[in-house]
Amino acid sequence: MTKRRWGTTATALGCSMLLFAAVPASATGDGAAGSGDPYFPLAGNQGYDVEHYDLALDFTPSTHTLVAQATITAEAVKDLRSFNLDYSGPAIQRIQVDGRPAAFRQDGQELTVTPDRKVRRGKDFKVTVWYAGQPQQLDDPTLGVYGWINTDDGAVALNQPDGARTWYPVNDDIRDKATYTYRITTPNGTTALANGEPVGKPVVRGDRTTVVWSMRKPMASYLSMVAIGKYNVTNGKVGKLPNITAYDPALPVTDADLHRLTAEASVWGKAEFGPYPFDSTGGILDRIGVHYALETQSRPVYDGTARESTIVHEIAHQWYGNSVTPKSWADIWLNEGFATYATWLWREEHGGATAQSVFDGLYATPAGDPFWNLKTGDPGRDEIFNGDAIYTRGAMTLHALRMKMGDQDFFKLLRDWADKYKYRSADSRDLRKLAENISGKDLRPLFEAWLYTAAKPGTP
Numbered sequence: 001m002t003k004r005r006w007g008t009t010a011t012a013l014g015c016s017m018l019l020f021a022a023v024p025a026s027a028t029g030d031g032a033a034g035s036g037d038p039y040f041p042l043a044g045n046q047g048y049d050v051e052h053y054d055l056a057l058d059f060t061p062s063t064h065t066l067v068a069q070a071t072i073t074a075e076a077v078k079d080l081r082s083f084n085l086d087y088s089g090p091a092i093q094r095i096q097v098d099g100r101p102a103a104f105r106q107d108g109q110e111l112t113v114t115p116d117r118k119v120r121r122g123k124d125f126k127v128t129v130w131y132a133g134q135p136q137q138l139d140d141p142t143l144g145v146y147g148w149i150n151t152d153d154g155a156v157a158l159n160q161p162d163g164a165r166t167w168y169p170v171n172d173d174i175r176d177k178a179t180y181t182y183r184i185t186t187p188n189g190t191t192a193l194a195n196g197e198p199v200g201k202p203v204v205r206g207d208r209t210t211v212v213w214s215m216r217k218p219m220a221s222y223l224s225m226v227a228i229g230k231y232n233v234t235n236g237k238v239g240k241l242p243n244i245t246a247y248d249p250a251l252p253v254t255d256a257d258l259h260r261l262t263a264e265a266s267v268w269g270k271a272e273f274g275p276y277p278f279d280s281t282g283g284i285l286d287r288i289g290v291h292y293a294l295e296t297q298s299r300p301v302y303d304g305t306a307r308e309s310t311i312v313h314e315i316a317h318q319w320y321g322n323s324v325t326p327k328s329w330a331d332i333w334l335n336e337g338f339a340t341y342a343t344w345l346w347r348e349e350h351g352g353a354t355a356q357s358v359f360d361g362l363y364a365t366p367a368g369d370p371f372w373n374l375k376t377g378d379p380g381r382d383e384i385f386n387g388d389a390i391y392t393r394g395a396m397t398l399h400a401l402r403m404k405m406g407d408q409d410f411f412k413l414l415r416d417w418a419d420k421y422k423y424r425s426a427d428s429r430d431l432r433k434l435a436e437n438i439s440g441k442d443l444r445p446l447f448e449a450w451l452y453t454a455a456k457p458g459t460p
């Protein structure tokens, strides 16, 4: 994510441990409600592993109405008499498990499904949920507006961190990646985009059109996205990689710069970080009113404007955040620190200020300044998008590492990190181990000072 205005709310120390809320027993099936994330304890569930989401979404912009059928293919990792999904979307009509009617109940964001026969450990099973109504966005005092967001001519879904449940039943565990198929039906003349690539040609039935999009590489649910509305779409290629961008023609700009800069940033990222991890790149520029951009997998979404540094930031996330994903939200600096540092590198390599001079300017911030008040590696649930602690100090942490390791080892680390944990999840400890293996240095003190101390670190 990139915020257009940094919401600097670094006024108090994070106390994330207080957020280890107990999961209400009433909401718990055999597959427990909640995956144990310290910041979002109810997001995600246990007892199964999702392999694929097939989302058939029929949306009418004029009434904001969604009629949907979600089919989730998962593997049971234990015997399940019942299991939970995260869901706070439109009213559910019915649910089937492996084609047989299943009982269900809802308690807050927890949807507990009880199949008529137990799902055995090790078995794949399919859950199909039919639902219809008007999805509602989430509006959090510190995280902002997210989830399913209606726009003047359609809707855009932006889920980070836990908004996927506003439009489909989901195992909203940051670690449970899956592939996706979207079958989106809208009134003729409306365009629908999503992550990944279009499959086949649009199918027109009467006054409605259905398009299919497919994300064939593993994706965390917070990165899933659909965009429905009036769009002008540009289909291009960067080498063999499709580059699909789109913009709302009601905007005063086209997507010419977005298309070109997305291509340039994707090529630059390949040279810098290693092979591009997905089967297409792109971007969507719309009027949404959320005041941030989000790195939705293979196709980031930009609100109102897409500046060069923002595009570089969101494209860098395709390697750092989307392909290599944190194991918990406490480690979000692994997304934002890397993406921010990518913009420093881009500037350094395009005739602008060096990363060292940017670092030096920031490091001059006095020790007593609130800039240093949070732990970058554990900021607390309400501070995961803190501009100072997560974005800027995350990038500074990487630069401190570069100073300690030397350029050769540091740039090897950037590539090896993207390669070793491709399509997987990793945490700060994994990064330290990899950096120590590459450099042969003990980096524990550096990580301790830069990530887990709410104070200005000593000179790296």
Ligand SMILES: [Zn+2]
Residues within 6 Å of the ligand: 001, 002, 295, 313, 317, 335, 336, 339
């Ligand atoms: Zn970001």
